[in-house]
Amino acid sequence: MNDVDLLFTHCHYDHIIGLPAFAPIYDRSVKVTLWSGHLAGRMTTRQMVDEFIRPPWFPVTMDVCKASLDCRDFVSGDVLRPREGVVIRTGSLTHPGGCIGYRVEWGGRVVAVITDTEHEPDKLDLAVLGLIEDADLVIYDCTYTEEEMEPRRGNGHSTWQQGVKLCEAAGARGLALFHHDPTRTDEELDEIEKLAKDRFAGAFAARDGQTLKFPVSLHKKR
Numbered sequence: 001m002n003d004v005d006l007l008f009t010h011c012h013y014d015h016i017i018g019l020p021a022f023a024p025i026y027d028r029s030v031k032v033t034l035w036s037g038h039l040a041g042r043m044t045t046r047q048m049v050d051e052f053i054r055p056p057w058f059p060v061t062m063d064v065c066k067a068s069l070d071c072r073d074f075v076s077g078d079v080l081r082p083r084e085g086v087v088i089r090t091g092s093l094t095h096p097g098g099c100i101g102y103r104v105e106w107g108g109r110v111v112a113v114i115t116d117t118e119h120e121p122d123k124l125d126l127a128v129l130g131l132i133e134d135a136d137l138v139i140y141d142c143t144y145t146e147e148e149m150e151p152r153r154g155n156g157h158s159t160w161q162q163g164v165k166l167c168e169a170a171g172a173r174g175l176a177l178f179h180h181d182p183t184r185t186d187e188e189l190d191e192i193e194k195l196a197k198d199r200f201a202g203a204f205a206a207r208d209g210q211t212l213k214f215p216v217s218l219h220k221k222r
């Protein structure tokens, strides 16, 4: 098994709950490097992981991990170079408790991970624009629609419509609709995907286990 770099955006449950079931941390032949920056100055990456992988929430502590674990801390704005040729730029998103957005550059391609974040009406977030500029793929927080947004202000989430506006302004090509409201049905997601695709050809609903080929906008098969 290959070595792994795992970058946390933040540590709300929906973003950490899979870690205890992540097989590589139990493999002694693997080096796992865990990165986080959203708690900079408040808690280290190691402390964060130790907090939630322990009784009574989990039967054992991180000591049972056989992989060689390396916990790294950074602050928003740092540029990370986890492997040769891989450059990861970081920035702050707008989310309760903080959240980090990532721009991963490798082999002449750019993938940006922008979740979770809340936008202001009729404004484009400059930090987000910087992370997604000219990106091949933007994975974006599409929890709500613009119509649903008003009573949900302050929850720290965004919409597919805002994702389209940001991608257009930044010259990004692919838009993966991601982080949907948990109450969405498959039919609603199909409808959202259709509406988004009509507005922006590179938009599509992200799926579990999905493999993408670049350029994303030309790859429309499921």
Ligand SMILES: [Zn+2]
Binding pocket: 010, 012, 095, 116
């Ligand atoms: Zn969150």
Ligand SMILES: [Zn+2]
Binding pocket: 012, 014, 015, 116, 179
């Ligand atoms: Zn989330």
